[in-house]
Amino acid sequence: KAGVTQTPRYLIKTRxxxxxxxxxxxxxxxxxxxxxxxxxxxxxFLFEYFSxxxxxxxxxxxxxxxxxxxNSRSEMNVSTLELGDSALYLCASRSPSTDTQYFGPGTRxxxx
Amino acid sequence: xxxxxxxxxxxxxxxxxxxxxxxxxxxTGYPSLFWYVQYPGEGLQLLLKATKxxxxxxxxxxxATYRKETTSFHLEKGSVQVSDSAVYFCALMDTGRxxxxxxxxxxxxxxx
Numbered sequence: 001k002a003g004v005t006q007t008p009r010y011l012i013k014t015r016x017x018x019x020x021x022x023x024x025x026x027x028x029x030x031x032x033x034x035x036x037x038x039x040x041x042x043x044x045f046l047f048e049y050f051s052x053x054x055x056x057x058x059x060x061x062x063x064x065x066x067x068x069x070x071n072s073r074s075e076m077n078v079s080t081l082e083l084g085d086s087a088l089y090l091c092a093s094r095s096p097s098t099d100t101q102y103f104g105p106g107t108r109x110x111x112x
Numbered sequence: 113x114x115x116x117x118x119x120x121x122x123x124x125x126x127x128x129x130x131x132x133x134x135x136x137x138x139x140t141g142y143p144s145l146f147w148y149v150q151y152p153g154e155g156l157q158l159l160l161k162a163t164k165x166x167x168x169x170x171x172x173x174x175x176a177t178y179r180k181e182t183t184s185f186h187l188e189k190g191s192v193q194v195s196d197s198a199v200y201f202c203a204l205m206d207t208g209r210x211x212x213x214x215x216x217x218x219x220x221x222x223x224x
Contacts, residue, residue: 004155033211043201043214056211090155094210099144099163101205101212103156 001026004093004104012110018079021107025072025093031055032074033101034066037088046089049074078109086111114139118202118215125192125222133187133218135176135202143204145169145178145185146212150199159187159200192222 005024013019025032033056034046045058049068066076072093078085088108092101119134137145144163148156160169165180174189185202202215 006155031210035212042216043203043212045211045213048210056209058211092156092212099205099207099210100146100158100161102158103148105155 001028004091004102006089006091006104006107008107009105010108010110012112013081014112015081015083017081018077019081019109020075020077021089021091021109023074023076023091023093023104025074025091026095026102029093029095029102030072031094031096032068032072033092033094034074034076035090035092036060037090037106038084038086043090046076081111083111085109114143114204114206114213116202116204116213116215118200118218121199121217121219123218123220125220127194127222127224128191129222131187131189131192131196131220133200133202133220135185135187135215137183137185137202137204139183139204139206139213141206141208142180143206145176146203146205147174147176147185147187148201148203148214150201150217152198156201192220194222194224196220197222 031050033048048056068074088106092103146161147159160171162169162178168177203212
């Protein structure tokens with residue numbers, strides 16, 4: 001089975017812009033979660049989507065949003081980018097049989 | 113809330129040395145416990161997991177035992193290799209929320 005894929009792998013944006021990141025889960029996985037990884041805050045949970053519905057949300061401002069499509073692919077959007085949004089954004093899909101999350105390679109976002 | 117505490121790194125070892133990375137957790141209920149590994153420039157790879165007390169997870173020579181009485185999930189390997197150099201993350205998942213809570217990560221450097 002193909003693993004979790006994320007596009008693009010690298011992005012450079014400027015403050016105030018918005019960005020959309022994409023994630024395709026492992027075939028058969030309907031749950032997709034997003035995490036932010038920074039040197040200062042470590043790995044933090046953003047939100048989880050299941051069957052096109054947001055099921056859980058972490059402690060992030062409303063500038064961070066997401067959605068999931070009927071084929072389980074997910075996108076996350078960050079509006080009005082700030083310097084502090086520079087991070088590695090990781091997507092994970094959850095196996096329905098083992099309840100284990102498998103991660104993609106991440107999207108490295110740099111905000112200038 | 114839930115939390116995971118890992119030993120500070122970096123941990124520097126010579127090849128074939130014994131490895132222990134300590135991990136303790138605080139959680140309500142009965143979380144599942146995980147070790148993930150991150151190689152430079154990559155996402156997280158699942159190393160091993162345990163879902164209930166006294167379970168032992170193992171993979172690629174690494175082992176960890178779910179100790180409920182000490183709320184610990186220490187990672188061990190009998191003989192490390194240079195290729196084991198990476199950052200190791202301990203994590204728990206509350207089965208209700210299905211969001212992973214990560215420790216701060218421990219960088220392992222193995223010297224030939």
